[in-house]
Amino acid sequence: MNLTKKKCLIAYFSRKGQNYVGGKIVNLKVGNxxxxxxxxxxxxxxxxxxxxxxxxxxxxYGEITEVAKNELRTRARPKLTGRVENMGVYNMIFLGYPNWWGTPPMAVFTLLESYDFSGKTIAPFCTHEGSGMGHSEPD
Ligand SMILES: Cc1cc2nc3c(=O)[nH]c(=O)nc-3n(C[C@H](O)[C@H](O)[C@H](O)COP(=O)(O)O)c2cc1C
Known part of the structure; x- marks a missing residue:
């Protein structure tokens, strides 16, 4: 991908703390x-x-899986701590998230529904424990 004429934004969701990695629970100081x-x-x-x-x-880990499941079930749109003030200047957006129950955390949908992305390229990237991107792309 030629990025020379692109103004890039890397928007990502990531949660540090307990997570399931390689079959056991570890405490991540920085999220994957x-x-x-x-x-x-x-x-x-x-x-x-x-x-x-x-x-x-x-x-x-046990608590977050329940909270995430509940947010997914209720199609929650959690309020975000901040906004991308100058979204208009970006034409290339790398959108990163963990796979949570097969899809991005609901906070990612809050972001996606908060701006007009017409004419912008969105390149999703996802970290996971084995299920790949799940159904996150069509979602
Ligand atoms: C609530 C929750 C749900 C998850 N669901 C899945 C899943 O369905 N499939 C999968 O492969 N990994 C799943 N994982 C593992 C995460 O996708 C994986 O650890 C990811 O790298 C975490 O990213 P982060 O450290 O940036 O938050 C889940 C983790 C959490 C906390």
């Missing part, structure tokens, strides 16, 4: 998706935006 987002930033020189819900997610 954030690690990848930083790699993309280095390559593209783009701006970063961390998609964060106002209500912080539990660090406990």
């Amino acid at each position: 998706t954030e690690v990848v987002a930083k790699m993309i930033q280095k390559i593209t020189g783009g701006d970063m935006f961390h998609i964060e819900s106002v209500t912080a997610y539990p660090k406990d």
Whole structure:
């Protein structure tokens, strides 16, 4: 992909804390998706935006799976802590998220429904524990 004429934004959701990695629960100091987002930033020189819900997610793995399941069931649109003020200037958006129950965390949908992305290219990237992108792309 030729990015020379592109103004890139790397918007990502990532949660540090307990997670299931390689078959066991570990405490991640930096979330997996954030690690990848930083790699993309280095390559593209783009701006970063961390998609964060106002209500912080539990660090406990058992608790977060329940909270996430509930948000998915109710099609929640959690309020975000911030906005991308200058979304208009970006024409290439790398959108990163973990696979949560087969789809992105609901906060990612809040972001997607908050701006007009007409004419912009969105390149999704997803981290997961085996289910790949799930059904996140059509979602
Ligand atoms: C609530 C929740 C649901 C998850 N659901 C799935 C899943 O359905 N499939 C999968 O492969 N991994 C699943 N995972 C694992 C995460 O996708 C994986 O650990 C991801 O890299 C976490 O990214 P992060 O550290 O940036 O938040 C889930 C993790 C959590 C916390």
